[in-house]
Amino acid sequence: MPVSDIDPQLFTPCATVAEQQSLSSESIGYWSRVWLQLRRNKQAFTSLLIIIGLLLFALAGPVLWRLNPAEQNIGLISQSPSWRASEAIILPPERWYPDPAAVAMLEEFAIRVGKATTAGIQLQWSALPGAAEYQLFRHQRQPASNSDLGLPLAEMPATTPWFEDRLQLEQRRYVYTVIALDKQQTLLASVQASIKPQLAISFFDAQLRGFVPITARPQQWRGQTLTLPAHPFGTDYLGRDMLARMMYGARTSLFIGVLAPVVFIIFGALYGAIAAYHGGFIDNLMMRATDLVIALPFLLFMILLKVAFGLGPGDSGVLPMLLALVLLSWPAAARLVRAEVLKLRCLPYIDAARLMGAGASHLLLRHFVPNALPIMLVAFTFAVPAAIFTEAFLSFIGIGVVPPTPSWGAMSFDGIKSLLAHPHELLFPAAFISLTVLAFNLFGDGLRDAMDVKTNDV
Amino acid sequence: MIRYIVQRLLFGLLTIWFVATATFVAMHSVPGDPLTNDKAMAPEIRASLMRQYGLDKPVLQQYGIYLGNMLRGDFGISYAEENRRVNDIIREHFPVSATLGVLAIVFATLGGIVWGALTARYQHRWPDFAIMGLVILSISVPGFVFAALAQLALVSINRWYGAELLPIAGWGTLRHMLMPALVLGLGTMAFLTRLMRASLLEIAQADYITTAKAKGLSAARIFFVHQLRNACLPLLTLLGPAIATITTGGFVVELVFSIPGLGRYFVQAIQQLDYTVIMGTTVFYGSFLVLMVVLVDLLYGWVDPRIKLHAG
Numbered sequence: 001m002p003v004s005d006i007d008p009q010l011f012t013p014c015a016t017v018a019e020q021q022s023l024s025s026e027s028i029g030y031w032s033r034v035w036l037q038l039r040r041n042k043q044a045f046t047s048l049l050i051i052i053g054l055l056l057f058a059l060a061g062p063v064l065w066r067l068n069p070a071e072q073n074i075g076l077i078s079q080s081p082s083w084r085a086s087e088a089i090i091l092p093p094e095r096w097y098p099d100p101a102a103v104a105m106l107e108e109f110a111i112r113v114g115k116a117t118t119a120g121i122q123l124q125w126s127a128l129p130g131a132a133e134y135q136l137f138r139h140q141r142q143p144a145s146n147s148d149l150g151l152p153l154a155e156m157p158a159t160t161p162w163f164e165d166r167l168q169l170e171q172r173r174y175v176y177t178v179i180a181l182d183k184q185q186t187l188l189a190s191v192q193a194s195i196k197p198q199l200a201i202s203f204f205d206a207q208l209r210g211f212v213p214i215t216a217r218p219q220q221w222r223g224q225t226l227t228l229p230a231h232p233f234g235t236d237y238l239g240r241d242m243l244a245r246m247m248y249g250a251r252t253s254l255f256i257g258v259l260a261p262v263v264f265i266i267f268g269a270l271y272g273a274i275a276a277y278h279g280g281f282i283d284n285l286m287m288r289a290t291d292l293v294i295a296l297p298f299l300l301f302m303i304l305l306k307v308a309f310g311l312g313p314g315d316s317g318v319l320p321m322l323l324a325l326v327l328l329s330w331p332a333a334a335r336l337v338r339a340e341v342l343k344l345r346c347l348p349y350i351d352a353a354r355l356m357g358a359g360a361s362h363l364l365l366r367h368f369v370p371n372a373l374p375i376m377l378v379a380f381t382f383a384v385p386a387a388i389f390t391e392a393f394l395s396f397i398g399i400g401v402v403p404p405t406p407s408w409g410a411m412s413f414d415g416i417k418s419l420l421a422h423p424h425e426l427l428f429p430a431a432f433i434s435l436t437v438l439a440f441n442l443f444g445d446g447l448r449d450a451m452d453v454k455t456n457d458v
Numbered sequence: 459m460i461r462y463i464v465q466r467l468l469f470g471l472l473t474i475w476f477v478a479t480a481t482f483v484a485m486h487s488v489p490g491d492p493l494t495n496d497k498a499m500a501p502e503i504r505a506s507l508m509r510q511y512g513l514d515k516p517v518l519q520q521y522g523i524y525l526g527n528m529l530r531g532d533f534g535i536s537y538a539e540e541n542r543r544v545n546d547i548i549r550e551h552f553p554v555s556a557t558l559g560v561l562a563i564v565f566a567t568l569g570g571i572v573w574g575a576l577t578a579r580y581q582h583r584w585p586d587f588a589i590m591g592l593v594i595l596s597i598s599v600p601g602f603v604f605a606a607l608a609q610l611a612l613v614s615i616n617r618w619y620g621a622e623l624l625p626i627a628g629w630g631t632l633r634h635m636l637m638p639a640l641v642l643g644l645g646t647m648a649f650l651t652r653l654m655r656a657s658l659l660e661i662a663q664a665d666y667i668t669t670a671k672a673k674g675l676s677a678a679r680i681f682f683v684h685q686l687r688n689a690c691l692p693l694l695t696l697l698g699p700a701i702a703t704i705t706t707g708g709f710v711v712e713l714v715f716s717i718p719g720l721g722r723y724f725v726q727a728i729q730q731l732d733y734t735v736i737m738g739t740t741v742f743y744g745s746f747l748v749l750m751v752v753l754v755d756l757l758y759g760w761v762d763p764r765i766k767l768h769a770g
Contacts (some may be wrong), residue, residue, distance in 0.1 A: 008754060143510040295473040298705040301480070304740055308484030344553040389600060396602045397725045398707055416606050416714065420613065440596035 031186055033042045033375075037240050037450035038292040042293040042445020050439040058250035067229055069402055071209070079171070081234040081242075083425055088226045090200040091119050098124050098162040111178060112191040117200030123176060123193070124162040129159050131188055138165060139175045146190070149177045201226060203336040234424045237414060242428055244339045249429065252318060252407035257436070260325040261383035265376050267326065268333025273368045275334070275361060276341035288339070290331035301328055302390060304458035306399050316405040321394065325387055333379055340372045364417075374451040385437035408433045463756060470752040477744035478528050481737050488731075517562055521544060524737075533738030538730050544738035547723060552742075554629060555712065555719035558642060559704050561635055566643035566650055566700065570693065573647070574654020581659065588650065596648040599708050601641070605714035608641045627716040638715045642707050646700045650693055657689040664688075692761050698754040702747050 027038070036045050042287075062069075071132060098112070103112050103126045114122030125134070134157075139150025154163050154177075167175075173199070179190040205213040211226050233242035275286040302324050309320035344350060358366075366372060388408075394400035395409030396416075403410065408429040415426030508514045512523060527534065533544035573593070577586045596604070612626050625634050633642065661667065661684060670680045705721075712722035727735035 043633060161645045181639060215756070259626055291469070292473060292476060295748060295751070296477065296480075297702055297706070297744055299702075300740055300747070303728060304481060304736075305733070307736065308487050385598070392600050393706075393710065394601075396600075397713065398729050412600070412602065418603065419606050423610065426606055429605075430600065434595075434599045434603065437600075438594065441594065452700070 005416055016032070023028050034450045040444055041289070041389065041446040041450065043442050045449070047439040047443035047446065048439075050435065051443060054250065054439070055254065055393075057247060058254050060245035061246065061250070064428075065243055065247060067241040067244040067250045068239075069240060072238040072240055076244045079231055079235040079239075080392075080422070082231055087199040091200050092420065095202075096122055096164055103161070103185045104125070104366070106178040109180065109189045109191050111176065111191055113193060113195055115196040116195050118171055119200040119202060120164045120196055121169065121176075121197055122162070122164045123178070125178050126190065128160065128180045130182055131281060132183045133157060133181045133185075134161060135181065136163050136165075137177045137179075138167075140172065142175055142194075144175060146187075150175070169197055171197065192407070194411050196320045199228070202230075219363055233428050236411070237418055237422075237427050245411060246428055246432060247410075249406035249408045249411055250432065252316075252401055252405060253388055253391055253409065253433070254436070256318060256321055256325070256407075257384050257388035258323050259277075260329070261272070261380050263322070264330040265333040265380050266385065268330035269331065269337040269372060269376050272334035272337035272339075272363075273341050273364055274385055276338040277364060279454075283338075287335075288307070290334050293328065294335075295332045296328065298328055299393065302394060303397075303399060304404060308396060310404055317400060317402040318405070319412050321391060321400065325390060329387075333376065333383075335340050336375050336379055337372045340375055341368045344368060344371055376449060378444060378448045381447055385440045388433060388440075404444055459759075462759070466755060467754050470748050473748045474741075474745045476740050477748070478525065479521075481740045482524055485733050486517065486520075488733075496526075520592055528741060529703050534734040535733050536727075536732055538727070538732040538735070544735055547735060548720060548738065548742055551676060551720040551723050553719060554717060555705075555708050558635060558639055558717065559701070559708055559714070561639035562643035562704050562708075563646070563697075563700065564643075565640055566646035567693065569643070569647040570650025570654050571686075571690065572653040574689075574756050575681075576656060578662070578689075579681070582614070588590070590655070593651050593751065596644050599690045600715060601645060602710045605638075605711050606645055607701035609714060612637060617619050628712075629717045629719075634717075638717060640710050642704055644712045646696075646703055647705065649700070650696060653692060653696060654689060657692045658685055658695040661685050661689050694754065694758045694761060697757075698751040701750045701754070704749060705743065 012221065016445045057138060060191060068245060071433070093404060098114075103124050107412075108126070110126055112124045112126075116122070123136070133155060135155050136153045137149035138153050139148075143149050153165055153167065156163060162212050166195075173194060175192055175194045177190055177192050180188040182188055199212070201209075202216045203212065206221075206226065207214055207216070212221060229241070231241050231243065233246060236242055236245065271290075273288065275283045305324035306317075306320055309323065342368065350363065353367060391407060392409030392412060397405055398413065400413075401407040401410050410428055411429035412433070415422075415429060419426050505514070512520060515523070531545070533548070536544060536547065537543045540688070541595050553689060577589045580586050586619070607624055612624055614624050624637055627747045628634055667680060667684060669683050675684075709721035709725050712715070712726060713718040716722075720743075723735070725734075726745070727739065
């Protein structure tokens with residue numbers, strides 16, 4: 001377009017310098033630009049939100065969800081996740097006196113079920129003429145054949161055709177089979193009953209757990225029901241609330257996962273900066289030490305250090321794990337920061353600072369470390385998932401955090417034993433580990449792009 | 459070149475010595491001693507046992523004996539299992555772990571090359587997105603979760619098939635090995651896929667690819683002969699770390715699938731605090747891993763002559 005086509009009337013010259021400045025776009029600092037780029041990266045930003053959510057889950061969760069993660073409930077073992085609260089009947093201590101008259105009226109061989117709670121299932125059956133002995137079996141599903149009647153519970157003589165089953169009852173359906181045998185041990189008859197017991201809590205247990213005032217008398221509470229809290233994540237193999245344990249486990253896992261990298265990256269950065277600053281023989285010596293630590297097989301030494309630190313009574317095993325992680329992980333950060341400082345050292349503004357009389361500590365803290373901060377931050381986001389994996393691995397082979405301290409790794413270790421029957425006990429901790437690691441990995445990718453840092457991670 | 463090899467080997471030996479010493483120091487700083495257990499023991503029996511295991515000597519002398527034994531390849535006798543030499547344990551169980559590990563590395567490498575080639579071939583199209591999504595997923599999920607899920611999947615597959623297609627646990631035949639090896643190699647496979655993709659895409663820009671195109675070579679020939687072959691080289695750099703990952707990952711997989719390998723034995727020894735077994739196995743594994751890294755380094759220099767082997 002020829003110049004003459006533009007109408008000069010469209011332009012007005014700036015009158016003042018201030019006006020000139022107000023017209024040019026605002027200058028953006030380094031950190032604001034990084035933030036803007038992160039905001040634009042959907043993957044990284046979602047990951048950041050997930051990370052914040054996980055931190056809230058760990059920090060604020062236990063404040064809102066007030067169930068005790070250590071409280072065991074034998075009646076509610078390995079419950080599936082459910083939002084429904086369960087009702088429990090309160091059982092004052094009392095003996096059961098079977099009533100022979102009640103079964104005498106039954107015309108054929110049959111079972112009469114008395115009170116059925118998770119504290120005990122009362123079974124009575126009609127006496128079969130000619131029977132010398134009864135055998136009682138319990139199964140968790142309909143028996144497929146006579147050879148598959150389940151758990152043998154009792155052998156009762158002909159004179160006592162009743163039994164109260166108190167053997168580790170859970171709130172689920174049971175199939176009982178009574179078989180009658182004559183003197184020659186030949187099968188006369190068999191009968192089945194399918195029962196789902198009601199959840200029960202003993203009077204004293206209810207008192208202990210604060211559901212019933214300590215001054216109450218057992219008789220007043222006979223037959224009353226209680227509403228026990230719901231377990232949205234189910235319960236574990238000791239009947240502990242999984243959601244509460246996940247929250248406290250998040251505290252342990254994230255504490256180790258975040259604090260260990262913070263410590264070893266700061267230490268490594270200082271080490272690397274000092275080595276690079278001094279250069280020459282000291283640098284050489286310091287870097288050979290990092291070479292040695294890097295050459296050590298990491299997990300093998302984690303195991304060794306964990307074993308060596310031992311555990312005092314009442315120790316949770318968190319501190320030894322932190323210490324071991326720090327001892328073995330700092331060299332990577334040291335190498336990264338050393339390379340950065342070596343690059344910086346030749347830049348003119350460092351010479352200028354030196355000429356103006358800046359000392360070693362000033363250069364280190366004012367120029368080297370702040371300039372290396374982006375690398376350190378990116379290294380940090382990638383170190384967190386690695387630390388969480390290490391915690392999970394060690395807990396999984398049984399030398400991590402000590403029970404009853406919950407951690408996601410330790411919970412996975414417990415959950416895997418009952419994987420086939422109750423998969424939720426493994427799936428929740430495993431899913432949280434995976435989510436955390438995924439979020440930190442994706443966030444780290446985004447941060448690296450936003451900060452334009454080159455790391456040679458694989 | 460020879461100077462580099464010698465230096466590399468010397469540094470490897472130094473590392474192994476450090477591993478052995480650290481193991482010794484670690485095991486001697488554990489509170490209590492190997493004979494402490496819940497059973498009451500008469501002082502005389504205790505003293506005689508201490509003498510038998512050489513625990514009554516000064517620590518430095520014990521260290522000397524220990525180093526001498528290690529040099530001769532004698533790892534001592536297990537405390538937990540009477541009359542069982544640690545050497546026998548290693549000799550018996552390590553081949554199992556090694557078989558599993560080699561199979562896992564084969565799976566990981568083949569998978570990494572195939573998936574990586576697919577993602578690079580179909581860059582920014584759905585196979586790329588699907589595979590890279592799976593890669594990120596398998597990097598984020600801990601190995602033991604995969605092992606557990608794989609076992610769960612085997613149960614349902616066998617139930618659906620109506621017979622035991624693949625055994626759920628145990629050891630013996632190739633059918634026992636397939637699933638554990640696949641699970642063990644999965645994490646490494648994901649890393650190799652990522653590396654392979656990056657490497658293939660970088661090579662696609664290289665001058666010799668342009669030359670090959672200008673010569674009029676077929677697309678398939680360019681991809682398989684020129685691009686794929688050269689892209690495989692960087693995979694070797696990951697082989698060292700991969701061996702370490704697969705060795706320690708084997709501890710978990712052997713535990714979950716009840717495989718009688720050295721890894722499972724090692725974990726048991728740790729849980730029982732069987733000191734000689736822990737020491738022997740750690741030094742054995744440590745030396746094995748350090749040697750592997752050195753070998754892979756040397757192999758890489760030999761395969762790719764562009765890499766200048768410089769000292770240090």
